[in-house]
Amino acid sequence: MTAWEKVQIARDSERPKALDxxxxxxxxxxxxxxxxxxxxxxxxxxxxxxxxxxSFTVIxxxxxxxxxxxxxxxxxxxxxxGYRKALRLxxxxxxxxxxxxxxxxxxGAYPGMGAEERGQGEAIAxxxxxxxxxxxxxxxxxxxxxxxxxxxAIGVGDRVVMLENSVYSILSPEGFASxxxxxxxxAKEAAENMKITAKELKKLGxxxxxxxxxxxxxxxxxxxxxxxxxxxxDYFLKTVKELIHFDSEELxxxxxxxxxxxx
Amino acid sequence: xxxxxxxKLTNPEEVRTKNVSAADKMIGKWVKCDGCxxxxxxxxxxxxxxxxxxxxxxxxxxxxxxxKQIADEGTFKEIGDTICTQDPLHFEGYLKKVESLxxxxxxxxxxRCGTCEIEGQKAVLAIMDGNFLMxxxxxxxxxRITLAIETAIDLRSPFVLFSVSGGARMQEGMVSLMQMAxxxxxxxxxxxxxxxxLSVLTDPTTGGVLASFASLxxxxxxxxxxxxxxxxxxxxxxxxxxxxPDGFQRSEFLLEHGFIDKIVERKEMKHTIANLLxxx
Numbered sequence: 096m097t098a099w100e101k102v103q104i105a106r107d108s109e110r111p112k113a114l115d116x117x118x119x120x121x122x123x124x125x126x127x128x129x130x131x132x133x134x135x136x137x138x139x140x141x142x143x144x145x146x147x148x149x150s151f152t153v154i155x156x157x158x159x160x161x162x163x164x165x166x167x168x169x170x171x172x173x174x175x176x177g178y179r180k181a182l183r184l185x186x187x188x189x190x191x192x193x194x195x196x197x198x199x200x201x202x203g204a205y206p207g208m209g210a211e212e213r214g215q216g217e218a219i220a221x222x223x224x225x226x227x228x229x230x231x232x233x234x235x236x237x238x239x240x241x242x243x244x245x246x247x248a249i250g251v252g253d254r255v256v257m258l259e260n261s262v263y264s265i266l267s268p269e270g271f272a273s274x275x276x277x278x279x280x281x282a283k284e285a286a287e288n289m290k291i292t293a294k295e296l297k298k299l300g301x302x303x304x305x306x307x308x309x310x311x312x313x314x315x316x317x318x319x320x321x322x323x324x325x326x327x328x329d330y331f332l333k334t335v336k337e338l339i340h341f342d343s344e345e346l347x348x349x350x351x352x353x354x355x356x357x358x
Numbered sequence: 359x360x361x362x363x364x365x366k367l368t369n370p371e372e373v374r375t376k377n378v379s380a381a382d383k384m385i386g387k388w389v390k391c392d393g394c395x396x397x398x399x400x401x402x403x404x405x406x407x408x409x410x411x412x413x414x415x416x417x418x419x420x421x422x423x424x425x426k427q428i429a430d431e432g433t434f435k436e437i438g439d440t441i442c443t444q445d446p447l448h449f450e451g452y453l454k455k456v457e458s459l460x461x462x463x464x465x466x467x468x469x470r471c472g473t474c475e476i477e478g479q480k481a482v483l484a485i486m487d488g489n490f491l492m493x494x495x496x497x498x499x500x501x502r503i504t505l506a507i508e509t510a511i512d513l514r515s516p517f518v519l520f521s522v523s524g525g526a527r528m529q530e531g532m533v534s535l536m537q538m539a540x541x542x543x544x545x546x547x548x549x550x551x552x553x554x555x556l557s558v559l560t561d562p563t564t565g566g567v568l569a570s571f572a573s574l575x576x577x578x579x580x581x582x583x584x585x586x587x588x589x590x591x592x593x594x595x596x597x598x599x600x601x602x603p604d605g606f607q608r609s610e611f612l613l614e615h616g617f618i619d620k621i622v623e624r625k626e627m628k629h630t631i632a633n634l635l636x637x638x
Binding site for chain 2: 204223274299351
């Protein structure tokens with residue numbers, strides 16, 4: 096499958112979204128709202144949930160499956176208050192020693208006037224910095240489209256993993272093509288050259304694992320979905336058990352070294 | 359009359375002539391100001407800290423001139439300058455472009471770091487250079503900045519950084535994005551070591567550089583009227599389908615919205631930094 100085909104799958108409106116994963120993988124999900132400063136960004140969801148007798152803090156970038164939902168979710172493009180809500184919940188997780196799982200799926204941080212006025216750059220920067228030193232295990236999963244700083248703002252973890260048909264890129268292939276080839280029509284060509292697939296990023300050492308998808312066009316129902324959910328449940332439990340062996344200082348230092356040694 | 363003409367020729371103040379075509383922008387010892395369209399004598403511009411003597415517009419400073427302006431003479435000792443550009447995407451023409459820029463700019467990447475003294479105060483200094491692929495951050499820039507921060511921690515020294523950048527370097531793809539994580543994590547270590555980080559934003563500081571280390575200073579200063587934003591103005595205009603107001607994403611706008619501590623004129627910059635270092 097070409098990288099461009101994966102881009103199409105990753106963006107498919109029928110592809111499961113963060114809430115589908117959270118609700119199927121965990122039980123007792125309680126959503127928590129607001130950044131305590133400005134508002135509640137619906138492009139980022141978060142809360143507490145349970146799996147295997149462990150309480151987790153879960154956070155996700157939420158796209159919609161149709162126009163109405165997408166309007167409500169701003170097409171999964173967070174504003175600064177979304178990132179600040181995520182940080183608030185991560186700090187809360189740290190206080191109560193809960194592991195954190197983030198689900199990444201965004202075309203990028205929202206490029207709007209209000210976002211700039213409220214410090215989009217600062218919000219992303221602070222999240223990235225604070226995540227690097229969280230004293231609890233952090234696992235980040237790219238489930239669809241991970242694009243630019245808007246994805247990285249919830250993407251600094253002890254493990255960064257990608258679903259087989261997700262993509263993770265510095266910006267959209269369209270944007271890349273328009274900047275470097277001066278022609279946004281060359282997005283397909285850009286996608287092939289940008290190294291954005293799970294396989295290529297694993298080779299570069301940027302992602303740790305590839306989560307296999309039971310079939311190409313996965314939906315949030317049926318037997319294949321159950322298999323994927325089970326795979327992720329097992330992965331989370333296994334990994335958290337590995338990570339809680341380290342004391343918090345060791346954990347933070349290992350995370351630092353992981354990003355420190357990237358090229 | 360003749361005396362007037364002679365005076366015009368010898369006094370650069372008088373020689374500035376208006377309306378010279380854009381093609382004549384660079385004519386040897388003269389340079390055209392984008393702000394007032396006047397032709398200025400380069401030497402005069404340099405003596406005025408690269409600020410237009412006529413209209414006050416800030417010209418971008420090369421890292422070489424910035425180091426000269428900020429570090430005490432002879433104190434700058436470069437670190438990390440052997441860390442060179444990587445080409446993880448094997449992007450066509452990229453390394454060739456880098457080689458030609460190296461020859462042209464006489465620097466080896468878009469940031470120069472080193473230890474120095476500023477009015478006698480020891481500091482680690484990192485200065486980005488907009489002449490090198492618009493100051494974009496790829497693996498070499500990320501690595502040099504991280505190394506500079508780690509050096510500051512080892513020396514128990516404050517860290518001063520001047521940013522000028524279009525953001526993450528596209529030609530290195532995801533490796534560039536990861537530099538945001540690497541540098542920001544290093545800033546966190548600096549913070550935990552209880553050391554001062556002074557970040558100075560200059561025109562322009564955008565994208566992945568603003569969304570990482572540049573925003574994270576204990577104190578954030580900016581030069582006047584610098585463009586500072588996460589998304590570029592054109593991208594925002596395309597998104598909201600209207601023109602942005604004048605002054606949007608400029609230093610003064612950021613000061614008003616609470617994202618920078620102080621706007622500092624270029625001629626006051628060294629002294630302001632030295633003062634802040636003394637207070638810590």
